[in-house]
Amino acid sequence: MDKIRTRFAPSPTGEMHIGSLRTALYSYALAKHDGGDFILRIEDTDKKREVKGSRSKIKKQLKLFGLDWDEYYEQSERKKEGIYKKQAEKLISEGHAFYCQCKPKDPKKSYSKVLRDPCRDKGFNKGAIKLRMPDNEKIGFVDFVLGKRVEWDSSVLADTALLKSDGFPTYHLAVVIDDYDMKITHVLRGHDWMPSTPIHLLVYKYLGHKVPEIGHLTDILDPQGGKLSKRKGTTNVSEFINKGYLPDAILNFVMLLGWAPKDNREMYGLDKFVGVFDVKGLQIANPTFNIKKLDWFSGEYIRKMDNEKLADTINVFYKDKYPKEQIESITPLVKERISTLQDFYSLAGFFFKPKKFKIGYFEKDWKKHLKDAFNVLSRLKTWDKDSIDKALIKLVKSKGYHTGNFFMNLRVAITGSRATPPINESLVILGRKETLDRLNNAVVL
Numbered sequence: 001m002d003k004i005r006t007r008f009a010p011s012p013t014g015e016m017h018i019g020s021l022r023t024a025l026y027s028y029a030l031a032k033h034d035g036g037d038f039i040l041r042i043e044d045t046d047k048k049r050e051v052k053g054s055r056s057k058i059k060k061q062l063k064l065f066g067l068d069w070d071e072y073y074e075q076s077e078r079k080k081e082g083i084y085k086k087q088a089e090k091l092i093s094e095g096h097a098f099y100c101q102c103k104p105k106d107p108k109k110s111y112s113k114v115l116r117d118p119c120r121d122k123g124f125n126k127g128a129i130k131l132r133m134p135d136n137e138k139i140g141f142v143d144f145v146l147g148k149r150v151e152w153d154s155s156v157l158a159d160t161a162l163l164k165s166d167g168f169p170t171y172h173l174a175v176v177i178d179d180y181d182m183k184i185t186h187v188l189r190g191h192d193w194m195p196s197t198p199i200h201l202l203v204y205k206y207l208g209h210k211v212p213e214i215g216h217l218t219d220i221l222d223p224q225g226g227k228l229s230k231r232k233g234t235t236n237v238s239e240f241i242n243k244g245y246l247p248d249a250i251l252n253f254v255m256l257l258g259w260a261p262k263d264n265r266e267m268y269g270l271d272k273f274v275g276v277f278d279v280k281g282l283q284i285a286n287p288t289f290n291i292k293k294l295d296w297f298s299g300e301y302i303r304k305m306d307n308e309k310l311a312d313t314i315n316v317f318y319k320d321k322y323p324k325e326q327i328e329s330i331t332p333l334v335k336e337r338i339s340t341l342q343d344f345y346s347l348a349g350f351f352f353k354p355k356k357f358k359i360g361y362f363e364k365d366w367k368k369h370l371k372d373a374f375n376v377l378s379r380l381k382t383w384d385k386d387s388i389d390k391a392l393i394k395l396v397k398s399k400g401y402h403t404g405n406f407f408m409n410l411r412v413a414i415t416g417s418r419a420t421p422p423i424n425e426s427l428v429i430l431g432r433k434e435t436l437d438r439l440n441n442a443v444v445l
Contacts, residue, residue, distance in 0.1 A: 008027050008069075079167070096131065099127040101126075130162060136153070145215030186214075188216075217282070295340070355415060361417070365409075377439070414435065
């Protein structure tokens with residue numbers, strides 16, 4: 001059996017979609033499960049659509065998720081060697097392609113579908129190069145993900161551009177030549193690429209190249225229906241990272257968006273996933289993107305981290321905006337309550353900046369509670385949790401206050417919210433002066 005070689009071949013045209021990350025992950029796992037090679041190939045021949053900085057971001061994000069590649073290529077560099085032009089001209093010389101001098105179509109205008117190009121029999125010797133689609137031919141392959149043969153009738157397929165007049169190859173030519181030259185054995189790609197497959201199969205055939213195993217992954221569905229798309233919400237990897245989801249959690253979540261383990265296990269690190277990966281586990285039914293499940297994964301990974309590492313991670317996420325020592329003190333209080341790093345500020349932002357609260361948040365007798373709390377706490381000689389606990393419990397009992405109401409009122413005055421980390425531990429971190437200032441400010445409202 002040949003050594004398995006897979007590739008991830010993104011275009012540098014913008015942000016990496018969550019579906020692209022899944023394709024990269026499955027391709028990586030397919031190769032590495034059997035000690036094969038994973039290739040990163042940047043398909044950058046469409047210069048008009050290229051977004052500056054995209055290729056470096058692609059590499060950075062793959063490394064962030066541990067998807068290191070064994071070989072790296074850029075199509076624009078390979079184009080300089082004349083590889084694509086030479087193969088396109090070979091197809092012309094053998095009658096499988098032709099020169100076309102039609103003006104490029106305006107992408108903003110709609111056109112009726114013309115299957116046979118008017119230039120195909122004019123014998124031009126320059127221009128763009130197009131594939132001469134045969135008539136009445138069955139073109140098919142066995143999709144190793146779907147587990148069945150898929151076929152097309154060539155009579156309903158259009159002549160297709162292979163090499164543009166500027167010498168740059170189209171996707172249809174470059175992908176075939178590159179996969180052959182790079183000895184790719186298995187191609188995994190999104191289901192939306194299925195219509196291009198018969199074109200590639202013909203190019204493989206006409207160039208005399210062996211066709212790799214090809215498999216098409218499911219579409220990821222939006223919970224509201226239809227395919228996951230940006231107009232319905234977050235779909236890009238960067239957006240999830242910026243919202244504070246841990247990379248390990250994102251990757252674990254993506255693993256199960258179209259692949260099912262043999263048991264009911266859900267938590268997988270990359271190495272474990274590679275070890276158990278089996279293409280037979282790739283599902284045919286389209287998965288739904290469940291953000292609550294991603295939240296669950298992220299929360300689980302946060303709770304698995306030791307406090308010191310989590311504090312460092314939070315500090316990096318907020319770009320050293322807050323005192324590191326304070327973050328280290330706060331982290332144990334919020335660790336069980338947050339699902340993303342962004343949740344840290346939502347829950348603990350009051351430590352760094354007083355939050356405005358609404359009078360309606362308070363329970364009854366709140367002014368009495370806060371005045372007495374101020375008086376008791378201002379007399380403490382030692383500012384630690386044990387001293388605070390004893391002083392406030394003694395106050396509540398001596399005054400006959402409702403315990404829940406008293407501590408809720410204290411919580412609202414200090415934090416501006418009814419849902420916070422443990423309040424007495426929070427007072428210790430805030431310190432005597434800040435605590436008393438906030439109580440005093442609440443009382444004088």
